[in-house]
Amino acid sequence: MPVPKRRHSKERGRKRRTHWKLTAPTVVECPHCHDPKLPHRVCPHCGYYAGREVIFVSKDKEKTR
């Protein structure tokens, strides 16, 4: 079984992990309710997509946004 030969410094591990980065999701403004939403998706706040209401979003849900 392979086993580490030398101690591994904190710096070494941290340097490796400098490449672990998060990317922010692209967000666009909903043309209908002006809330932020993901592009190419039905707006979860108002249920609109491509200029018409495609799904029903209850008002309680709308309020809590």
Added chain:
Amino acid sequence: MRHGDKVPKLGRTASHRRAMLRNLVQQLFVHERIQTTLSKAREASRHAERMIRFARQDTVAARREVATFVGDRAVLRKLFNDIGPRFVERQGGCTRVLRLGVREGDGAELALLELVVRKESEREKQVREKAAKGSGRGGKKSKSPAEEKPGRKSRGKQKPG
């Protein structure tokens, strides 16, 4: 290389996959709009389009071909008598996939799969009428989409409380 990957397997064996796609397609024809995951919606849409292509022909041969996939007689009848005629003038593109975002729990991308020309389902009607009664704000699926497009301001005003 992506050789031999033409058919999305959806994590299922061939028989499981076929059974599931049949269910999805039949349910789409019954309800006119279904919610599922994005990959299932895309795959089901291919099969639904194929069935509608047959339904447009409206021949006995086409009916039998479709019957090998759509087992339910009532659905078959609806497909040929109701759905097919709606799309006679179209060269495909009879279904639409709308992306809904990510599902809580497993992070799967959800989508709506719907017929491009569709009727309002019973359930949608109920929801719409209930919403219309609840407040002045017209619910979903108002027959005239141009009637009003409330912006942020007008909508805030109409909110109760």
